Amino acid sequence: MPDQENxxxxxxxxxxxxxxxxxxxxxxxxxxxxxxxxxDASYSVAAKDFLRxxxxxxxxxxxxxxxxxxxxxxNLRALWVAQAVLGIASSLMIFDMAVRRTRHRxxxxxxxxxxxxxxxxxxxxxxxxxxxxxxxxLVASLWLISRWxxxxxxxxxxxxxxxxxxxxxxxxxxLMICLVPVYFCFLVPLWPPAKMLERETLKKALFYALxxxxxxxxxxxxxxxxxxxxxxxxxxxxxxMDQVDPYVSLAPDRFGALRDAxxxxxxxxxxxxxxxxxxxxxxxxxxxxxxxxxxEIQVNHDxxxxxxxxxxxxxxxxxxxxxxxxxxxxxxxxxxxxxxxEGGKVxxxxxxxxxxxxxxxxxxxxxxxxxxxxxxxxPLRLKVFTRLDYLIxxxxxxxxxxxxFTEFGENRRFGVPFYMLLVYTxxxxxxxxxxxxxxxxxxx
Numbered sequence: 001m002p003d004q005e006n007x008x009x010x011x012x013x014x015x016x017x018x019x020x021x022x023x024x025x026x027x028x029x030x031x032x033x034x035x036x037x038x039x040d041a042s043y044s045v046a047a048k049d050f051l052r053x054x055x056x057x058x059x060x061x062x063x064x065x066x067x068x069x070x071x072x073x074x075n076l077r078a079l080w081v082a083q084a085v086l087g088i089a090s091s092l093m094i095f096d097m098a099v100r101r102t103r104h105r106x107x108x109x110x111x112x113x114x115x116x117x118x119x120x121x122x123x124x125x126x127x128x129x130x131x132x133x134x135x136x137x138l139v140a141s142l143w144l145i146s147r148w149x150x151x152x153x154x155x156x157x158x159x160x161x162x163x164x165x166x167x168x169x170x171x172x173x174x175l176m177i178c179l180v181p182v183y184f185c186f187l188v189p190l191w192p193p194a195k196m197l198e199r200e201t202l203k204k205a206l207f208y209a210l211x212x213x214x215x216x217x218x219x220x221x222x223x224x225x226x227x228x229x230x231x232x233x234x235x236x237x238x239x240x241m242d243q244v245d246p247y248v249s250l251a252p253d254r255f256g257a258l259r260d261a262x263x264x265x266x267x268x269x270x271x272x273x274x275x276x277x278x279x280x281x282x283x284x285x286x287x288x289x290x291x292x293x294x295x296e297i298q299v300n301h302d303x304x305x306x307x308x309x310x311x312x313x314x315x316x317x318x319x320x321x322x323x324x325x326x327x328x329x330x331x332x333x334x335x336x337x338x339x340x341x342e343g344g345k346v347x348x349x350x351x352x353x354x355x356x357x358x359x360x361x362x363x364x365x366x367x368x369x370x371x372x373x374x375x376x377x378x379p380l381r382l383k384v385f386t387r388l389d390y391l392i393x394x395x396x397x398x399x400x401x402x403x404x405f406t407e408f409g410e411n412r413r414f415g416v417p418f419y420m421l422l423v424y425t426x427x428x429x430x431x432x433x434x435x436x437x438x439x440x441x442x443x444x
Contacts, residue, residue, distance in 0.1 A: 083132035091116035135417035237303030325404035328411035331361035
């Protein structure tokens with residue numbers, strides 16, 4: 001056993017070396033490519049406010065990622081190093097999961113390297129965006145389950161750690177709060193009902209819920225005392241308006257001031273496709289504040305009411321928009337990917353990135369096929385997939401649906417934190433099927 005652990009350790013060191021080398025190579029080649037890192041200045045502003053102990057506008061962003069920026073001293077190079085470390089740590093957890101699933105170290109190293117060097121993931125590690133931290137927390141939550149999911153004797157540390165990681169994911173990106181009930185249903189058996197009243201089940205439920213309640217509800221309570229609204233973020237109105245933007249003219253007159261200002265700003269917007277929603281909101285906000293006499297936070301609250309009214313009273317239009325957002329999440333090419341390069345020349349970085357994005361889209365399609373097959377295996381009681389596989393399918397599909405109903409415009413980004421899990425699931429499942437077929441042939 002110690003010899004086997006040493007061999008696994010050597011593969012892990014090789015994965016760390018390859019991951020670090022790939023990121024250093026990217027840093028060297030980046031200035032010679034046309035790619036620009038994604039930088040959201042609002043996170044840096046929130047980090048500066050934290051360092052100045054100014055919490056007046058902190059409801060604008062959830063706290064986890066601004067705290068990471070603050071810990072890096074507002075230094076973008078230090079932030080990149082921190083996010084690179086998170087990416088390499090995520091690949092190590094993927095490697096460990098693959099070893100436990102396939103019992104093949106070399107193949108698991110290949111899976112870890114493939115996940116570690118996904119170009120779109122590396123792009124967000126360089127920038128100021130939540131993808132790296134969110135992806136790390138998602139992988140960590142599933143790694144915890146793969147390592148201690150069957151440890152019935154540990155009823156405290158495992159659910160407490162899982163609840164903490166899931167809560168931090170929600171405080172990194174509010175969309176991930178929708179995962180809280182998914183993990184709870186996986187952790188706590190809901191059938192038969194009598195089992196829910198057992199002491200062990202109640203203990204797991206309590207220690208899972210404790211960090212979720214303290215962290216998420218504590219943050220919502222902070223926002224309530226800070227700005228008057230019990231919610232994770234004050235941006236919900238802006239995000240929901242992006243969802244109902246095509247049919248906002250159908251809003252009734254009681255929303256007239258908001259509706260008219262939004263439509264007028266929409267006419268004047270001339271930005272890129274991925275920036276135009278933000279431009280419409282910023283253009284309409286001053287007029288909304290003037291007409292209503294309210295602050296930005298109060299206007300956002302009213303915009304959320306307007307958007308929810310339209311979604312409820314125009315469900316077919318809502319579903320059409322949801323379909324578009326869901327397709328974006330699962331790999332619809334963005335406008336930059338369908339543009340031809342000037343002069344027909346493509347640099348090596350652009351070529352590798354384009355090829356990798358194509359492969360990732362194929363992995364997404366394969367993942368959806370596997371998710372569909374898994375749904376057929378449940379009623380037929382076929383033991384093709386493990387409980388962890390089912391959880392990964394449920395988490396990714398549920399988040400994609402929830403994102404499609406609540407936001408529009410950056411849904412492609414919301415899928416980036418899942419890339420490692422998608423690649424891991426498809427590669428390991430294909431490997432297991434090939435190994436099973438080979439074993440069957442050898443027996444015959």
